[in-house]
Amino acid sequence: MSKIIIDGLTKVFGNNPAKALQMLEQGFSKDEILQKTGQAVGLNNVSFTIEAGETFVVMGLSGSGKSTLIRCINRLIEPTRGKVFVDGAEVTAMNEQELREFRRHKQAMVFQQFALFPHRTVLENAAFGLEIQDVGRPERFERAREALALVGLTGWEDSYPHQLSGGMQQRVGLARALAVSPDILLMDEAFSALDPLIRREMQDELLELQEKMNKTIFFITHDLDEALKIGDRVALMKDGAVVQIGTPEEILTHPADEYVARFVEDVDLSKVLTAEGVMKDPEVLAFPKDGPRVAMRKMKDKGISSIFVVDRNRRLLGYVLMEEAAKAADRGDPDLTKIMRTDCIKVPPESTLNELFEKSATSVVPLVVVNEAGRILGIIIRGVLLAGLVKENYAND
Amino acid sequence: MIEKILNPLEYLPRLPLGEGIEVAIEWLRVHLSPVTRALSEVMQSLIVRMTDGLIWLPPLVLIILFSLIAWRLSNRSVAAFSFAGLILIYNFGLWPAAMQTLSLVVLSAVVSICIGIPMGIAGARSETFHRIVWPVLDLMQTLPAFVYLIPVVFFFRMGEVPAVMATVVFAMPPVIRLTGLGIRQVPKELVEACGAFGTTEWQKLVKVQLPLAMPTIMAGVNQCIMLSLSMVVIAAMIGAPGLGTKVWGAIQRLNIGGGFESGLAVVVLAIILDRITQNLQNKKIQG
Numbered sequence: 001m002s003k004i005i006i007d008g009l010t011k012v013f014g015n016n017p018a019k020a021l022q023m024l025e026q027g028f029s030k031d032e033i034l035q036k037t038g039q040a041v042g043l044n045n046v047s048f049t050i051e052a053g054e055t056f057v058v059m060g061l062s063g064s065g066k067s068t069l070i071r072c073i074n075r076l077i078e079p080t081r082g083k084v085f086v087d088g089a090e091v092t093a094m095n096e097q098e099l100r101e102f103r104r105h106k107q108a109m110v111f112q113q114f115a116l117f118p119h120r121t122v123l124e125n126a127a128f129g130l131e132i133q134d135v136g137r138p139e140r141f142e143r144a145r146e147a148l149a150l151v152g153l154t155g156w157e158d159s160y161p162h163q164l165s166g167g168m169q170q171r172v173g174l175a176r177a178l179a180v181s182p183d184i185l186l187m188d189e190a191f192s193a194l195d196p197l198i199r200r201e202m203q204d205e206l207l208e209l210q211e212k213m214n215k216t217i218f219f220i221t222h223d224l225d226e227a228l229k230i231g232d233r234v235a236l237m238k239d240g241a242v243v244q245i246g247t248p249e250e251i252l253t254h255p256a257d258e259y260v261a262r263f264v265e266d267v268d269l270s271k272v273l274t275a276e277g278v279m280k281d282p283e284v285l286a287f288p289k290d291g292p293r294v295a296m297r298k299m300k301d302k303g304i305s306s307i308f309v310v311d312r313n314r315r316l317l318g319y320v321l322m323e324e325a326a327k328a329a330d331r332g333d334p335d336l337t338k339i340m341r342t343d344c345i346k347v348p349p350e351s352t353l354n355e356l357f358e359k360s361a362t363s364v365v366p367l368v369v370v371n372e373a374g375r376i377l378g379i380i381i382r383g384v385l386l387a388g389l390v391k392e393n394y395a396n397d
Numbered sequence: 398m399i400e401k402i403l404n405p406l407e408y409l410p411r412l413p414l415g416e417g418i419e420v421a422i423e424w425l426r427v428h429l430s431p432v433t434r435a436l437s438e439v440m441q442s443l444i445v446r447m448t449d450g451l452i453w454l455p456p457l458v459l460i461i462l463f464s465l466i467a468w469r470l471s472n473r474s475v476a477a478f479s480f481a482g483l484i485l486i487y488n489f490g491l492w493p494a495a496m497q498t499l500s501l502v503v504l505s506a507v508v509s510i511c512i513g514i515p516m517g518i519a520g521a522r523s524e525t526f527h528r529i530v531w532p533v534l535d536l537m538q539t540l541p542a543f544v545y546l547i548p549v550v551f552f553f554r555m556g557e558v559p560a561v562m563a564t565v566v567f568a569m570p571p572v573i574r575l576t577g578l579g580i581r582q583v584p585k586e587l588v589e590a591c592g593a594f595g596t597t598e599w600q601k602l603v604k605v606q607l608p609l610a611m612p613t614i615m616a617g618v619n620q621c622i623m624l625s626l627s628m629v630v631i632a633a634m635i636g637a638p639g640l641g642t643k644v645w646g647a648i649q650r651l652n653i654g655g656g657f658e659s660g661l662a663v664v665v666l667a668i669i670l671d672r673i674t675q676n677l678q679n680k681k682i683q684g
Contacts, residue, residue: 076592103595115590119608129594131604180594 001088002049003216004056004073004184009046009082011068011240014039017080030239042068043079044240052183055210055217057231059224065240066220070188073218074107075099086184104133108177112189114169116161122148122172123157129180140179147179148172150209167198174206178213187219191226203230224263228252228272236260249277275356276349278385279369279378285310286320288337292328295320295336306365308376309340315374318342319365346370349377353385360385426551433552444500444557451496456487467669471676475669482665489658491643495666498629498639501557502670505564505625510618513569517576517614518602527577534570542567542631550635560629560637568624575617579610619674626667640666 012020020039023032030041043065050056060066071077073084075091084091086106094102108129116125123141124131126148130140148154151171161169170190177185191199207230210217221227227234228248235245236259244256252272255261284302286295286309299307299322307325309317318340328339345363347356349371360367366379401407426433451459460483468476486495520527546563553559583606591601607614633641640663647656 074593076589100595100597103593105595107593109590109593111586111590113586115584115586117587117590117605117609128604132594132596132600186593 002085003052003054003087004050004218005083005085006049006069006073007047007083007085009043009069009072009079009084011042011065011072011077012039012080013042021081041240042077043072043082046082046237046240046242048235048242048245050216050218052216053214055219055230055232057219057221057227057234058237059221059227059231059234060237061222063239064237066222066237067188068240069237070109070186070218070220073186074103074109104129104180106182107184107186108180108182109186109188110170110173110177110190112192114161114166114173114193116169116172116176118161120160121157122153122159122161122164125161125172126175126179128176133180143181144175144179147175150178151175151205165198166194167202170194170202183216185215185217185219187217189220189222192221192223199226206230224267225271228267236263248272249274253277270353270357273353274349275347275351275353275367275369275380276377278353278387279349279380280384282308282376282379285314285376286336287311288317288340290336291334292320292325292336292339296322296325296329299325308344308365308368308379309336310376314376316344316346316368316370316376319344321365344368346374347380348372356380356385422548422551429552437553437558440504440558440561441556444504444561447500447504448497451500452493456483456492460484460487463669467673470673475672475676478672479669482669486662486665489662491640491659491662494638494640494643494659495662498626498641498663498666501560501564501629501632501637501639502622502625502666505561505568505629506618506622508561508565509569509572509621509625512565513572513617513621514576514614517573517617518580518607520573520577521580521606530573534573537566538570542628543634546632546635555636557637559635560632563632563635564625564628567628568621571620571624572614572617575620576610576614579613579617580606582613583609615674615677619671619677622670622674623667626663626670630663 010021010024012024014020014037016037016039019037020033020041023037024041024044028036030044034040046065046069048056058066058069068077072079072082073086073091075084075094079092082092086102089102091099091102117128120128123144127140127144130143135143145154145157148157148171151174153168153171153175156164156168161172164172170193173190191202194202203226206217219227219230228251231248233245233247234251236243236251236256238259244251244260246254249272251260252264252267252269255264284298284304284307286298286307288309288311290298295307295309299305305322306319307322308319311317317337320336320340324339325336328336333339344365344367345359346368347359347370349369356367360380360382366381368379369377371377460480463483464476464480467479483495486492516530520530542563545566546559549559549563553562587605587609588601591605596604629637629639630641630644633639633645640659643659644656644663647653647659
């Protein structure tokens with residue numbers, strides 16, 4: 001079952017939402033509705049699901065409804081229509097008591113302006129959520145300490161927020177959220193108020209933390225690079241509606257419409273596209289039992305000058321060059337492993353194009369993309385690298 | 398005749414507001430008398446006990462005690478001023494009067510704070526309550542004090558109790574206003590963060606709103622104490638004992654020197670109370 005299900009969520013700000021809902025159904029735009037009724041449409045029929053352990057990023061400019069959306073999930077803002085389910089329970093149907101329990105245990109929120117309590121120390125801030133749950137003093141401080149250690153703030157427990165830099169303050173915000181051990185982290189432009197350098201650092205750390213914790217993260221941002229970097233999937237919003245949902249690569253390479261395309265056109269693809277995304281199938285592989293002749297024929301068939309050798313489990317052993325296979329065949333030497341070279345460059349699937357360029361330049365044979373077990377996933381030839389940088393034209397699709 | 402034509406407002410019958418108020422007050426006096434009498438007795442005994450206690454203690458002990466409190470809550474110079482100032486008051490022979498005034502001020506301020514802070518909280522939370530109460534506060538603060546000094550006497554007779562009542566009316570508005578203001582000024586995102594962590598309304602108030610509003614609330618308390626002191630002096634007119642009576646008596650006998658001494662004693666008390674409570678509010682800000 002999906003962790004979070006959002007079904008037809010609509011929010012109208014104003015005193016007469018019924019009229020606005022009706023007009024939305026008739027297909028009027030947000031601006032027209034505002035002009036005619038004075039009702040502001042915050043969200044327009046938003047639906048999607050988020051799986052457990054997923055980092056789901058909602059990206060949109062200001063006014064796109066993303067902040068409203070994240071607040072509808074824990075009902076800091078009441079949706080006008082639509083449903084939110086978390087772990088199968090309908091949040092939108094909860095009474096006050098149930099909602100409070102949900103907010104205390106299931107989710108925790110990290111805010112753009114940190115929202116730390118200035119009258120409390122770092123430790124007391126981090127322990128706030130537990131204090132609200134009436135967890136005893138020793139236990140809540142211990143858990144708060146652990147959360148602070150997780151974000152690298154050990155030693156700052158007794159400082160006050162105003163004594164900390166912006167980046168450190170947001171670490172406190174993160175620790176405060178993590179201390180209650182929520183399944184779901186709601187991050188509302190959590191890094192937007194930070195300097196670019198600090199922001200990148202925090203993004204990396206979040207990715208690292210996520211590797212260990214495996215939370216479900218709902219992340220809001222207006223920064224496309226950030227969305228592409230940390231999102232397993234990204235939803236693009238405009239005027240309160242979701243324009244496209246997909247993996248970062250899908251969004252980059254197949255923008256759903258002109259709006260998305262204009263958005264992504266400035267993205268530095270070399271930083272975003274990964275080996276996995278541009279690699280191609282090796283088409284043909286040699287096995288140790290193949291003699292040089294078989295290997296030669298395989299290369300000739302495909303018109304390539306080298307071939308990778310793998311074992312029965314497709315684990316990479318090395319590669320053989322065409323000319324050396326030919327010489328061995330002339331000599332009548334049947335053992336392929338004798339002429340096999342092992343100096344090929346292996347890269348993990350998540351390395352970015354940027355990293356691949358350098359490696360590709362020093363290698364005669366294609367780069368090999370292997371998983372952790374050493375199995376070959378694909379190969380990257382130099383031409384593909386360049387092609388990866390040229391986006392497909394969505395208009396001609 | 399010509400005048401009446403030129404000024405048609407003359408034809409309007411007079412609105413009998415004053416008569417109405419008199420009737421209302423008379424009705425209240427008759428029907429509320431069990432309540433006011435009970436209230437009166439409780440307060441009277443409180444005031445008497447407090448005053449007696451303050452006067453019964455040896456003055457030097459009290460003076461040192463006050464100076465220590467001033468030192469603890471404020472700083473050394475305020476402590477030194479308190480010590481010298483209180484000795485001066487004793488020297489003028491105004492010690493019992495000053496203690497009477499002090500107990501009236503303390504009681505009035507406590508009553509004002511106990512009623513004012515909850516009302517301020519309610520005003521911050523409910524827009525309707527805010528809209529009803531705030532104009533009343535304007536009225537309480539701008540109505541000349543003498544206008545309600547007299548009716549208060551109808552309810553509580555002459556003496557300490559009506560003085561405290563009139564003082565509360567006069568001194569409570571800043572507590573309500575500044576409590577409300579302090580709570581409304583708590584940043585929106587902090588209140589939202591509370592909600593996101595699943596606080597009850599009470600937890601939100603006690604753990605975040607009140608602590609953050611505290612400097613503003615303390616400013617209200619400071620104002621309240623200062624206004625109490627000024628009103629307690631005026632309330633000498635309705636029989637409140639203390640420094641006010643001394644000032645009042647000296648004026649009536651054209652005793653300029655005595656009046657000045659009594660006035661100076663009021664100023665000394667005012668400065669001590671002000672500095673101590675002001676520092677209380679500054680201390681909270683640093684935390």
